[in-house]
Amino acid sequence: MxxxxxxxxxxxxxxxxxxxxxxxxxxxxxxxxxxxxxxxxxxxxxxxxxxxxxxxxxxxxxxxxxxxxxxxxxxxxxxxxxxxxxxxxxxxxxxxxxxxxxxxxxxxxxxxLAPNETVLAHAGRPREAPTLLASWRGNPKSNRPLRSQLLEAYANCESIKVEWTDSWLDHSAEEKLHYVQLLRSAKFALCPAGWAPASFRIFESMALGIAPVIIADEFVAPAGPDWRSFSLQVKEADLWALEPILERHVDRHEEMGALAHQAWCKYFKPSGLxxxxxxxxxxxxxxxxxxxxxxxxxxxxxxxxxxxxxxxxxxxxxxxxxxxxxx
Structure with missing residues (x-):
């Protein structure tokens, strides 16, 4: 060749x-x-x-x-x-x-490339028992219809915490740490589509041992991992039904998070990319x-x-x- x-x-x-x-x-x-x-x-x-x-x-x-x-x-x-x-x-x-x-x-x-080095610093670390069902923090401008709906649907939800930011790959050290802390405080990481179906958040949640919830109808999963064992794919149209969907899988969140981290280590760790x-x-x-x-x-x-x-x-x-x- x-x-x-x-x-x-x-x-x-x-x-x-x-x-x-x-x-x-x-x-x-x-x-x-x-x-x-x-x-x-x-x-x-x-x-x-x-x-x-x-x-x-x-x-x-x-x-x-x-x-x-x-x-x-x-x-x-x-x-x-x-x-x-x-x-x-x-x-x-x-x-x-x-x-x-x-x-x-x-x-x-x-x-x-991993834009948030704080994620890698916390990858594999044990964490306290999560208090939230799911969390998300991001910029709604990259997909205003979907992400705005997410913010609207769960603005006052106690079990699902959503936050928005105007930053775009120019986050301060404090913002990066807060992002990681928010991810680690939840059993599931919400990963809505942005400009594209794939997002950094999918792989960041895997690195942190948190099951990603992929809300992106056009997402194409990279080959290798058994994605069904550690992630959930929720249709964009079902955004408003996240709570009951996640509750059906909540008993497996620890197992799914562990499998997500194992898959990240095997396939997506920076040293093997x-x-x-x-x-x-x-x-x-x-x-x-x-x-x-x-x-x-x-x-x-x-x-x-x-x-x-x-x-x-x-x-x-x-x-x-x-x-x-x-x-």
Whole structure:
């Protein structure tokens, strides 16, 4: 297997932060049968770390205009952390919605970076018996309909504590500690969708030994753990019925929390994430059989891809109307 790892000097669409792709490069080149290709032409696979961005339909033209990617789109594999990955390129996605996910093309992966170091400092520590059934603290702006409903539904609830904040990945040390304390005070951690179905909170609760309650209809679970053993998936439409749903599982909250932490240690602990990402990429590469440049561009331009991303002309027109009404 000949792999070329694309740098921003070679492909301007690649992330300027090369630390992650360099780590994955070292991991893969240590594996039997994997070698570094010295050119795009000789490579079996081209791996790119895309920078975080909001990508719209014109991004296809940018990919095809790139002199490295354009002639060989069927060989390109991404590492992508966009809030709602488009699924255009094959590869590993932190936040790809279920409607865009194809297991033959994509792999769901956990977030590589942990923005709250206080979570890691408390991972695995014993905690006092939780007094709350569930808790949540977050910014409602990232999903105003769902998260605003959560705040409204449980504003005066004694067993479920919800808090909102205006901070966005710029939390003070005090806020980070309070967030951890709030999580640890509850039997379950509420994990509503934000900009994307996946959220840091899912993996943070696992690290702290708390069962996550995933309220995100389009969440795609990263492979490995037995998610049903330690997490609950609640439909967004059932948000108002959280109390009775959680009460049905409350007797298992300690067992579920312990299993959540075990799964995090086995699959998602920071020390093992490079290998996890590398495995995900190799699985995507191995599943690519019979694809050609023509068939890949056809997939990019397909109605399924456009409609799944909200890129069709009617969808774009409707979005403009919604933005105008909101303004």
């Amino acid at each position: 000949q792999i070329r790892f694309l740098t921003p000097g070679e492909v301007p669409l690649a992330s300027d932060d090369v630390s992650l792709i360099e780590s994955i490069r070292s991991e893969l080149l240590d594996r039997p049968g994997v070698q570094e290709a010295h050119s795009a032409e000789s490579a079996d696979a081209l791996v790119i770390h895309e920078p975080w961005a909001f990508r719209e339909w014109r991004y296809i033209d940018r990919l095809l205009a790139d002199p490295v990617i354009g002639p060989r789109p069927h060989k390109v594999y991404t590492i992508n952390s966009d809030d709602a990955g488009t699924g255009l390129l094959r590869g590993a996605y932190c936040c790809i919605p279920a409607r865009r996910f194809d297991p033959q093309l994509h792999a769901a992966v956990p977030f590589f 490079v290998a996890y990402y590398a495995n995900a990429l190799m699985a995507c590469i191995g599943a690519n059989t019979g694809s050609t440049a023509t068939s890949e561009v056809k997939r990019w331009r397909s109605h399924r891809t456009y409609s799944g991303n909200g890129w069709t002309l009617p969808q774009r027109a409707l979005n403009r109307i919604r933005r105008a009404m909101h303004a």
